[in-house]
Amino acid sequence: MHKDTDAQELLHVGQMSSRKGSATSQGNGLSSSSRDGDDLELAELGPLLEGKGAQGASGSASAKEQPCTAPQEEEEEEEVVRVLTLPLQAHHAMEKMEEFVYKVWEGRWRVIPYDVLPDWLKDNDYLLHGHRPPMPSFRACFKSIFRIHTETGNIWTHLLGFVLFLFLGILTMLRPNMYFMAPLQEKVVFGMFFLGAVLCLSFSWLFHTVYCHSEKVSRTFSKLDYSGIALLIMGSFVPWLYYSFYCSPQPRLIYLSIVCVLGISAIIVAQWDRFATPKHRQTRAGVFLGLGLSGVVPTMHFTIAEGFVKATTVGQMGWFFLMAVMYITGAGLYAARIPERFFPGKFDIWFQSHQIFHVLVVAAAFVHFYGVSNLQEFRYGLEGGCTDDSLL
Numbered sequence: 523m524h525k526d527t528d529a530q531e532l533l534h535v536g537q538m539s540s541r542k543g544s545a546t547s548q549g550n551g552l553s554s555s556s557r558d559g560d561d562l563e564l565a566e567l568g569p570l571l572e573g574k575g576a577q578g579a580s581g582s583a584s585a586k587e588q589p590c591t592a593p594q595e596e597e598e599e600e601e602v603v604r605v606l607t608l609p610l611q612a613h614h615a616m617e618k619m620e621e622f623v624y625k626v627w628e629g630r631w632r633v634i635p636y637d638v639l640p641d642w643l644k645d646n647d648y649l650l651h652g653h654r655p656p657m658p659s660f661r662a663c664f665k666s667i668f669r670i671h672t673e674t675g676n677i678w679t680h681l682l683g684f685v686l687f688l689f690l691g692i693l694t695m696l697r698p699n700m701y702f703m704a705p706l707q708e709k710v711v712f713g714m715f716f717l718g719a720v721l722c723l724s725f726s727w728l729f730h731t732v733y734c735h736s737e738k739v740s741r742t743f744s745k746l747d748y749s750g751i752a753l754l755i756m757g758s759f760v761p762w763l764y765y766s767f768y769c770s771p772q773p774r775l776i777y778l779s780i781v782c783v784l785g786i787s788a789i790i791v792a793q794w795d796r797f798a799t800p801k802h803r804q805t806r807a808g809v810f811l812g813l814g815l816s817g818v819v820p821t822m823h824f825t826i827a828e829g830f831v832k833a834t835t836v837g838q839m840g841w842f843f844l845m846a847v848m849y850i851t852g853a854g855l856y857a858a859r860i861p862e863r864f865f866p867g868k869f870d871i872w873f874q875s876h877q878i879f880h881v882l883v884v885a886a887a888f889v890h891f892y893g894v895s896n897l898q899e900f901r902y903g904l905e906g907g908c909t910d911d912s913l914l
């Protein structure tokens with residue numbers, strides 16, 4: 523509220539000075555010619571602002587000024603004198619900046635084409651239009667969640683995924699202890715998976731939301747976003763290894779340690795500034811694909827020890843295979859930027875590769891949760907006994 527008043531005052535001062543040529547007018551609000559002047563100045567800000575928005579602001583300000591009395595006119599004159607003492611050029615720049623901040627604050631910006639984006643916002647040159655302009659205001663970024671632009675689909679796919687996994691996680695944690703053999707241990711194990719999923723999805727929707735804030739903010743959040751993917755993969759391994767190698771604590775510990783080392787390495791690599799650049803799109807897909815595919819070794823171990831039939835039935839390998847196919851397809855589409863590379867400009871808003879990748883990540887994590895839940899149920903059915911001669 524306080525800031526709103528501040529912004530209005532800024533705008534008011536700005537308009538006073540833009541009226542300096544006609545300061546003697548009888549206070550009937552802005553004349554149409556000075557309004558045109560405002561628009562002209564706003565036009566210099568490039569394609570960032572909406573024309574009708576500018577007029578709207580002038581209109582509302584003029585409505586407030588209408589009951590103008592003599593003392594107010596004196597105040598206005600004083601203000602004009604004060605404003606004229608400023609160096610004119612610097613003042614003009616300030617004025618434009620104030621107007622721009624006010625417009626962004628009010629959410630009156632419009633989408634811009636790829637060509638006019640600053641370098642730090644240029645990521646996918648197959649998305650030709652519909653980009654948000656740089657908006658150094660968190661409030662404006664968060665309000666843009668409800669607007670249509672290139673990131674709308676990316677934000678919502680993982681925002682809804684985040685809500686889904688938060689809900690599933692809470693349900694699992696609140697499940698009565700009688701459904702577990704070792705409730706505390708098993709809830710910690712499931713908790714690791716949900717923590718990974720919730721962190722990954724929330725870092726992701728937050729990154730896509732504040733991506734247009736500024737170079738520094740976008741860089742910081744992109745690192746969190748990539749680290750989140752590593753956390754999701756690490757967290758997914760925990761319950762799977764726990765139940766698949768239920769009666770073999772030694773290989774379980776070894777595989778768990780290896781995936782932790784690999785995951786932390788991926789997080790360290792993600793802190794490298796150039797990791798996020800378009801040039802390293804394939805590197806990124808490769809790092810996370812490699813981390814996920816490290817699961818091939820324990821899968822082979824399980825399949826060789828238990829046989830193909832047990833691996834697909836008891837071991838739920840069908841579900842984990844489906845999960846892997848989804849992740850790999852997602853990473854492939856992401857790296858190759860399919861479908862937009864074949865139809866540039868046709869997938870600017872909906873069905874671009876990044877959105878498909880997001881949906882596949884959420885679906886794969888859900889399939890993984892389903893497979894792990896079946897593993898948990900199976901071990902519960904055995905009453906946690908490790909007497910079965912061949913089962914790991």
Ligand SMILES: [Zn+2]
Pocket residue numbers: 676726730876880
């Ligand atoms: Zn993303």
